[in-house]
Amino acid sequence: MNIPEKLGPEKLAKKPAPRPARSLRLKNTLIGWSFVAVASLLIGIFYFFPMVQALIMSFQSGTGVNLSFVGFENYIRLFQDPVFLTTVKNTVIYLIIQVPVMILLALFLSVVLNNKTLKWKGFFRTAIFLPCVTSLVAYSVVFKYLFAPDGIVNMTLMKINLVSEPVQWLTDPFWAKITIILAITWRWTGYNMIFYLSALQNVDQSIYEAAKIDGASAIQQFFKITIPMLKPIILFTSITSTIGTLQLFDEVMNITAGGPGNSTMTISQYIYNLSFKYTPDFGYAATVSYAIVILIVIFSIIQFKAGGDKK
Amino acid sequence: MKSSNKVIGYLFLSICAIISIFPFYWMVVSMTNTSSDVTRGKLLPGGHFIENLKNLLQTVDLVPALTNSAIIAVATTVLSLLIASLAGYGFEIYRSKAKDIVFNILLLSMMIPFAALMVPLFRMFGSFTPILPFIGIDTLSAVVLPTITTAFLIFFFRQSTKMFPKEILEAGRIDGLKELGIFFRIYVPTMKTTYAAAAIITFMASWNNYLWPLVVLQSPENQTIPLLISNLGSSYSPDYGMIMMAIVIATLPTAIIFFFMQKHFVAGMMGSVK
Numbered sequence: 001m002n003i004p005e006k007l008g009p010e011k012l013a014k015k016p017a018p019r020p021a022r023s024l025r026l027k028n029t030l031i032g033w034s035f036v037a038v039a040s041l042l043i044g045i046f047y048f049f050p051m052v053q054a055l056i057m058s059f060q061s062g063t064g065v066n067l068s069f070v071g072f073e074n075y076i077r078l079f080q081d082p083v084f085l086t087t088v089k090n091t092v093i094y095l096i097i098q099v100p101v102m103i104l105l106a107l108f109l110s111v112v113l114n115n116k117t118l119k120w121k122g123f124f125r126t127a128i129f130l131p132c133v134t135s136l137v138a139y140s141v142v143f144k145y146l147f148a149p150d151g152i153v154n155m156t157l158m159k160i161n162l163v164s165e166p167v168q169w170l171t172d173p174f175w176a177k178i179t180i181i182l183a184i185t186w187r188w189t190g191y192n193m194i195f196y197l198s199a200l201q202n203v204d205q206s207i208y209e210a211a212k213i214d215g216a217s218a219i220q221q222f223f224k225i226t227i228p229m230l231k232p233i234i235l236f237t238s239i240t241s242t243i244g245t246l247q248l249f250d251e252v253m254n255i256t257a258g259g260p261g262n263s264t265m266t267i268s269q270y271i272y273n274l275s276f277k278y279t280p281d282f283g284y285a286a287t288v289s290y291a292i293v294i295l296i297v298i299f300s301i302i303q304f305k306a307g308g309d310k311k
Numbered sequence: 312m313k314s315s316n317k318v319i320g321y322l323f324l325s326i327c328a329i330i331s332i333f334p335f336y337w338m339v340v341s342m343t344n345t346s347s348d349v350t351r352g353k354l355l356p357g358g359h360f361i362e363n364l365k366n367l368l369q370t371v372d373l374v375p376a377l378t379n380s381a382i383i384a385v386a387t388t389v390l391s392l393l394i395a396s397l398a399g400y401g402f403e404i405y406r407s408k409a410k411d412i413v414f415n416i417l418l419l420s421m422m423i424p425f426a427a428l429m430v431p432l433f434r435m436f437g438s439f440t441p442i443l444p445f446i447g448i449d450t451l452s453a454v455v456l457p458t459i460t461t462a463f464l465i466f467f468f469r470q471s472t473k474m475f476p477k478e479i480l481e482a483g484r485i486d487g488l489k490e491l492g493i494f495f496r497i498y499v500p501t502m503k504t505t506y507a508a509a510a511i512i513t514f515m516a517s518w519n520n521y522l523w524p525l526v527v528l529q530s531p532e533n534q535t536i537p538l539l540i541s542n543l544g545s546s547y548s549p550d551y552g553m554i555m556m557a558i559v560i561a562t563l564p565t566a567i568i569f570f571f572m573q574k575h576f577v578a579g580m581m582g583s584v585k
Contacts (some may be wrong), residue, residue, distance in 0.1 A: 035401025039394050040413055042460035047420040050431035057431065059324045096491060109327060112320045126573070127328035130335065133569040135519030137537040137556045141544035142334050145349075147549060152337065155352045177370035189332060191580070198581055218316060247424040250521045254541055268426035268522075271312065275430050282430050296422055 021276050051293075057286035064117040069285050074287035084288060086307055087270040090177065094266070095245045095299070103238055106189050110196035111226055125197070129190040140254035143183045144170065147255075166215075173263035176256050180264055181251070188244075192237045200226070235307035242299045246292055257271045267292050313527055329358035338562075341555040365554040370553065371539055372531065373560070380536040383454050388510050388518040390459040396506070399468025400498060404480065414469070420436045429526050432434045432457055436527060449529045458517065464509060467579070471505040472498075508579035511572055515565050 058074055060067035078084055110116070113125055131139065146154050147169035154166040169179045171265075203226075211221050227234070248270040252258055258265035265273075267288065273287040341349045344357040366371055402414050433448070440447030447455060477496065483493040499506070521537040528534065532541075543554045558563055571578060 013573075019484070020390045029407070032405025032407065033440075034400055035494075036398045039398030039465055040461050041416060042394065043417050043420050043462060046432065046457040046460065047423055049430065050435065051423060053431040053500070054427055063419060112324055115320065118320070124324045124328050127558075128324075128331045128397055129336075129573075130331055130569075131542060133566045134562055135521070135537055135540075135565070136523050136546075137519070138540050138561050139334065141554065142338055142558060144544060145554075146334065146337070147548075151478060159494070186330065186334070189327075194577055194580060243424070247426055249426065250537075253521075254544055257545070268424070271426045271430070272522070273400070275433070275516065282434065282488055284428050286427075289424070289430065292424045293422070293427055294316070294426060300422070 021110055043141050045181055054286040054289055057283050058290055060283040060286075061281065062283060063279055063281060070283070074284050078287055078291065079286065083262055083265075083270060084267075084291070087265050087267045088291065090264060091248065091266045091295075093177060094181060094184070094248060098184050099238060099241045099245060101181075102189050102241065103183045103192060103234065105185070106192035106237075107222075107226070107230070107234070107301075109189070109193045109199055111222060113193070113197060125194075129194055130204060131187045132137075132191050134187070136250035137254055140183065140251045143179070143186075143251075146254045147179050170256055171260050173260055175259060176264045179273060180248075180251055180255060183255060184235065184245070184248070187251075192241070195233055196230055199230050203229050231307060235303060238307070239300055239303050242303065243296055246295055246299070260305045267295075317333060325369065325579070338555050338559055340512070342477070342549055342559050344552050346549070346551045346553070359552055360556075363550075363556045366550060366553045367556050367560075371549075371557070373539070373557065374392060375532060376536050376539045377535045379451060379533060383451055383520075384514050384517040386451075386455050387458055388513045390455070390547055391461070391464055391492065391513045392506060393510055394460055394504070395464035395509070396468045397494070398465045399470075400472055400494060402465070403469045403472040403475075406547070414465075417465060420462045425522060426510065426518055428457070428497075432523075449533055451533065453527045454520075454524050454535070457523065458520065468505065469511060475501065500523065504575065504578065507572065507575040511568055511576050514580040515568065519564060 057067065059069055059071060061070040061074060062068055076196045109128060113121060118124075134142075145151055149166045149168065149170075151169075153169065154163075157163045157167065158165075167175055168177050207225055207229075208221060211225055216224065245267050248266045249272065252264050252266050252269055253272075258269050271285050271288050271292075274281055274288065337354070340354060340356050344353050344362040345359050345362075348357055371376070383508075394566055398428065404408055432508075436446070436448050444450075446452040454545045479497055480493055483497050488496060519537060520535075521541065524535045524538055525541075540554075540557055543549070543557055
């Protein structure tokens with residue numbers, strides 16, 4: 001800055017910026033920190049401190065509170081543990097099938113709903129958003145009954161002759177996974193749709209007009225305009241959905257309880273079982289919990305790379 | 312839009328709307344039917360509402376569970392809002408390099424899955440039990456404490472504070488208000504809608520929370536609503552009418568909030584992406 005040169009001496013004399021006295025500045029700093037102190041402290045105590053403890057525990061083994069250090073034993077066990085590998089596989093299957101399907105469905109819905117000439121828009125929006133009000137446990141129990149062997153879903157499918165005998169939605173390893181995926185999609189599609197709807201309202205309509213004049217079809221408009229325009233919000237929702245799916249617990253616990261066998265069990269549920277259902281092995285449970293942390297980091301990085309600014 | 316596209320659009324929306332609403336319809340209808348009617352696939356309201364309600368009240372401790380859930384959800388909401396808004400305000404108004412670093416570290420906690428925290432937290436609260444029994448394992452406080460501070464909510468308040476007209480703060484200082492007085496007398500009243508949105512998302516998350524209460528609560532008298540529903544749902548010979556009654560009652564508070572405050576609810580969701 002070269003202001004002093006341009007200012008005359010008398011102006012300079014008026015200028016001495018009232019620098020706050022040292023004690024006052026210190027006081028202001030202290031006030032600022034005291035506003036953020038409680039929250040920072042609590043997050044330290046209830047998030048970061050437990051993560052450090054979990055890291056230490058992941059090198060220990062034993063039952064209940066009697067833990068002793070075992071080095072990397074837990075980590076070696078991890079890669080030889082068929083149940084752990086199954087839960088990772090299950091969780092990743094949920095993730096790579098459910099998240100894209102749900103996001104595409106939510107995008108389609110938001111585009112259709114964004115049409116200005118559409119009637120009963122408010123009704124459709126509220127109806128599709130409605131599943132968000134249910135608690136994960138409550139809707140899981142409802143889905144468990146709907147998809148029971150003699151439940152409404154099978155009854156309907158048989159009535160319209162789509163299947164000749166009841167689908168084993170809860171007891172067949174393949175269909176049980178499908179049931180879980182359908183359930184999560186039911187619960188969260190409307191939620192994601194609301195994000196896209198609000199983002200679409202900020203998209204300049206003239207772009208679509210221009211595309212129409214150029215002869216772009218509705219599908220071309222969707223993939224060439226809508227998706228690129230909504231990229232940041234799609235990235236945001238796919239990361240939050242990924243983090244949510246990697247932590248999946250309530251649904252699986254209440255719809256299939258992880259069964260049949262371990263074919264629907266998720267990593268979170270395995271941690272729960274290791275700690276509170278089987279003979280408690282907190283050390284190994286902590287090791288497994290780091291696997292989720294690592295998966296979250298990996299998938300977030302992949303998505304940032306995929307959704308980043310490369311054209 | 313071409314008319315054929317329009318028909319497809321309406322068809323698509325209608326199917327999705329029916330699928331979205333059907334489980335709710337089924338829940339509400341089934342709570343008025345006997346268990347065998349529900350199994351038979353009856354989709355019309357019946358006359359067993361009172362009977363199902365009576366059964367439910369006799370079979371499980373519904374009122375205590377509702378009370379526990381309400382105490383936990385209200386306490387969590389009040390404390391969360393206070394702590395997170397103070398912090399969000401502090402990070403934005405008294406911004407400094409060091410505080411920005413702290414803020415970014417706090418944001419990292421959003422990546423931590425709860426499943427990774429539950430074992431160390433369980434042990435932490437276990438160690439509280441002998442010295443501070445009122446916040447130890449199997450207390451409502453133990454459910455509340457780890458959930459009252461989320462980086463998300465701090466982030467949410469900080470983002471909203473960016474829109475706050477800071478000149479008002481100067482005016483408050485000139486009027487001789489202390490810093491905390493400015494916060495409570497000026498900031499809080501002007502940010503009512505932000506608080507409403509934050510309150511809704513926090514209340515709903517707390518009311519519906521399942522995993523941590525499942526881990527930390529043990530005695531039946533401390534049971535919350537999701538735990539009660541989960542127990543009912545895993546019974547071997549379920550009374551469907553009665554269970555649907557419980558599910559509807561559990562969903563009612565959040566459904567009411569949703570219908571009357573949908574705008575604030577959406578604002579709360581969007582606050583995270585602004």
